[in-house]
Amino acid sequence: xxxxxxxxxxxxxxxxxPRRRAGRPAAAVLDQNGITSAALxxxxxxxxDGFTMAALARTLNVAPSALYxxxxxxRDVLVLVQDHLTSFVDxxxxxxxxxxxxxxxxxxxxxxxxxxxxxxxxxxAVLPVADAPKTxxxxxxxxxxxxxxxxxxxxxxxxxxxxxxxxxxxxxxxxAPADIFDSGTMAASTPHFTAAVQRLAEEGHEKPADVAxxxxxxxxxxxxxxxxxx
Amino acid sequence: xxxxxxxxxxxxxxxxxPRRRAGRPAAAVLDQNGITSAALxxxxxxxxDGFTMAALARTLNVAPSALYxxxxxxRDVLVLVQDHLTSFVDxxxxxxxxxxxxxxxxxxxxxxxxxxxxxxxxxxAVLPVADAPKTxxxxxxxxxxxxxxxxxxxxxxxxxxxxxxxxxxxxxxxxAPADIFDSGTMAASTPHFTAAVQRLAEEGHEKPADVAxxxxxxxxxxxxxxxxxx
DNA sequence: ACCTGAACACCGTTCAAGT
DNA sequence: ACCTGAACACCGTTCAAGT
Numbered sequence: 001x002x003x004x005x006x007x008x009x010x011x012x013x014x015x016x017x018p019r020r021r022a023g024r025p026a027a028a029v030l031d032q033n034g035i036t037s038a039a040l041x042x043x044x045x046x047x048x049d050g051f052t053m054a055a056l057a058r059t060l061n062v063a064p065s066a067l068y069x070x071x072x073x074x075r076d077v078l079v080l081v082q083d084h085l086t087s088f089v090d091x092x093x094x095x096x097x098x099x100x101x102x103x104x105x106x107x108x109x110x111x112x113x114x115x116x117x118x119x120x121x122x123x124x125a126v127l128p129v130a131d132a133p134k135t136x137x138x139x140x141x142x143x144x145x146x147x148x149x150x151x152x153x154x155x156x157x158x159x160x161x162x163x164x165x166x167x168x169x170x171x172x173x174x175x176a177p178a179d180i181f182d183s184g185t186m187a188a189s190t191p192h193f194t195a196a197v198q199r200l201a202e203e204g205h206e207k208p209a210d211v212a213x214x215x216x217x218x219x220x221x222x223x224x225x226x227x228x229x230x
Numbered sequence: 231x232x233x234x235x236x237x238x239x240x241x242x243x244x245x246x247x248p249r250r251r252a253g254r255p256a257a258a259v260l261d262q263n264g265i266t267s268a269a270l271x272x273x274x275x276x277x278x279d280g281f282t283m284a285a286l287a288r289t290l291n292v293a294p295s296a297l298y299x300x301x302x303x304x305r306d307v308l309v310l311v312q313d314h315l316t317s318f319v320d321x322x323x324x325x326x327x328x329x330x331x332x333x334x335x336x337x338x339x340x341x342x343x344x345x346x347x348x349x350x351x352x353x354x355a356v357l358p359v360a361d362a363p364k365t366x367x368x369x370x371x372x373x374x375x376x377x378x379x380x381x382x383x384x385x386x387x388x389x390x391x392x393x394x395x396x397x398x399x400x401x402x403x404x405x406a407p408a409d410i411f412d413s414g415t416m417a418a419s420t421p422h423f424t425a426a427v428q429r430l431a432e433e434g435h436e437k438p439a440d441v442a443x444x445x446x447x448x449x450x451x452x453x454x455x456x457x458x459x460x
Numbered sequence: 461a462c463c464t465g466a467a468c469a470c471c472g473t474t475c476a477a478g479t
Numbered sequence: 480a481c482c483t484g485a486a487c488a489c490c491g492t493t494c495a496a497g498t
Contacts, residue, residue: 022483023479029482053472063483065474070481074472118352125402130414140420147422153429155445157411158438162396162446165403169395172355181387184360190370192377199383208388215385216392219453220446252464253498259463283491293464295493300462304491 019061030062030070036080043081048119053077075123082120083132088113091138094145099228100221102145103163107217111167115174125168150228159224166216174209249291260292260300266310273311278349283307305353312350313362318343321368324375329458330451332375333393337447341397345404355398380458389454396446404439411438 020029038059043051053074057064071077090109093102114121129136139160146156181197183190200208250259268289273281283304287294301307320339323332344351359366369390376386411427413420430438 020482021479022477024481025479028480052470054470064472065484066482068473122348122352122402125399126406126410128407128410128412130409130412130416133416136413136416136420136423140423142423143420143426144422147426153426154433156426157430158442158445161403161438161442162400162449165399165442165446166392166396167399168402169355169398169400170392172352172398173391173395176356177358179360180356180358182358182360183366186360186363186366190366190373192374193366193370193372196373196377196383196386200387203384208391212388212391212395215388215454216395216450219392219456220449222453222456223449223451224445226452250463251498252496254462255498258461282489284489294491295465296463298492 019063030060030066032070032080034060035067035070035077036084039077039081040084043117048117078120078123079127079131081117082124082127083134085113085117085120086132086135086138089138091141091145094141094148097148099145099149100225103221104217106142107163107167108213110164111171111174111213114168115171118172118175121168121171152227152229155227159227162224163217163220166220170209170213170216173212176209249293260290260296262300262310264290265297265300265307266314269307269311270314273347278347308350308353309357309361311347312354312357313364315343315347315350316362316368317364319368321371321375324371327378329375329379330455333451334447336372337393337397338443340394341401341404341443344398345401348402348405351398351401382457382459385457389457392454393447393450396450400439400443400446403442406439 035056039051039056042056042059046055053067054064056077057067060067067077071080088109090105091102093105096102114124124135127135129139142160143156146159147153151159181193183194183197187194200211203211265286269281269286272286272289276285283297284294286307287297290297297307301310318339320335321332323335326332344354354362354365357365359369372390373386376389377383381389411423413424413427417424430441433441
């Protein structure tokens with residue numbers, strides 16, 4: 001410590017804007033849209049570790065407790081973020097007609113969006129669609145595409161769920177470290193696995209997560225495509 | 231408050247065994263195996279919400295800080311639990327010969343084990359195999375089965391990763407609430423999706439998560455099986 | 461080396477008080 | 480209705496002191 005002034009140090013620059021005084025402001029300063037975009041921005045800058053209710057409040061220049069007038073919990077904020085991100089998933093190709101290519105476009109973009117947001121996956125995976133309007137809109141577009149492609153009605157939801165499950169798991173795989181399959185000192189006792197890892201590494205142009213995703217997705221397309229009547 | 235004694239109330243019964251006094255005990259009271267099985271038991275009783283380092287220490291009758299002589303973090307405990315659980319995944323059928331049936335047995339048991347432990351999925355999905363010996367042993371058994379079934383070496387790891395990604399996503403799906411696909415007030419604006427959900431519900435014998443898992447797994451088996459040379 | 465006990469630096473959330 | 484500020488009931492983790 002050298003030459004500290006008597007004023008407490010402000011780690012966020014020369015002067016955080018002074019907060020308003022207590023009491024209801026003339027116009028509300030917060031709403032769900034503002035909270036959602038501030039959350040998305042904060043997550044982008046600080047990651048999910050840095051995403052706390054206190055940090056979110058700071059970027060919005062309010063007290064943490066003010067957030068609870070607009071959301072009921074931190075999980076609620078994550079739901080808003082999740083639904084917003086879903087609008088970036090590409091479902092446009094389902095209108096065009098080629099079912100296989102539509103699923104490809106959808107699945108790759110879906111994985112790419114959420115591979116940067118894996119902490120949301122436990123939230124999405126069990127969230128009632130009624131709580132996420134944009135997510136519901138995505139399902140409508142995808143279901144319509146499956147229906148037009150000739151899928152029997154009772155197989156449409158299971159097929160979508162199956163592909164989605166594959167996408168969620170694959171989104172985690174994107175974030176795996178490069179050495180995830182390094183057997184280390186155990187290599188000698190795992191000859192088949194070690195050999196397979198070795199042979200994959202020798203190919204080694206594309207990212208392993210992309211190779212696995214393409215392989216699984218094309219297998220699902222082939223297997224599920226057989227269900228179509230059209 | 232009625233008739234409180236001067237002694238502080240003990241919420242855990244008449245008398246928690248008195249702790250030992252400070253200083254190194256004659257024999258160590260903790261080890262990784264004991265921590266792992268206590269953790270598994272605690273998770274079974276209190277769920278992952280109730281699984282805290284303090285609660286874990288209490289079941290082991292030690293101070294929370296004592297745990298850090300044997301593990302470096304809470305995540306470390308989760309890794310130990312994850313690896314232990316993996317030994318309950320059934321890989322025995324890979325020795326028998328029928329590749330399709332072996333993958334079925336493996337995948338269903340893998341999903342069933344971790345559907346009760348979804349908070350471990352973010353841990354498993356990115357954990358280097360070198361840090362989890364039982365998990366590595368599972369990969370060895372599975373790789374050997376794929377190899378014997380005639381898979382080209384460089385496709386074995388991607389195929390396993392793809393199936394595993396599907397399993398992880400499907401494990402979450404098992405925990406989804408029954409009303410997850412209820413469109414609520416939006417039903418009118420999502421006709422294709424709502425109709426598909428309706429038709430699935432009319433079938434309605436098997437659990438939706440099981441229907442989706444079977445459909446996806448069989449599609450993967452069909453699609454991936456085509457890669458075999460044998 | 462391996463315990464205890466106290467302390468640290470956080471969390472998310474609640475709630476009275478203010479306008 | 481919608482803010483502030485203080486408080487609550489926790490967290491995981493560190494570390495000096497003890498044997």
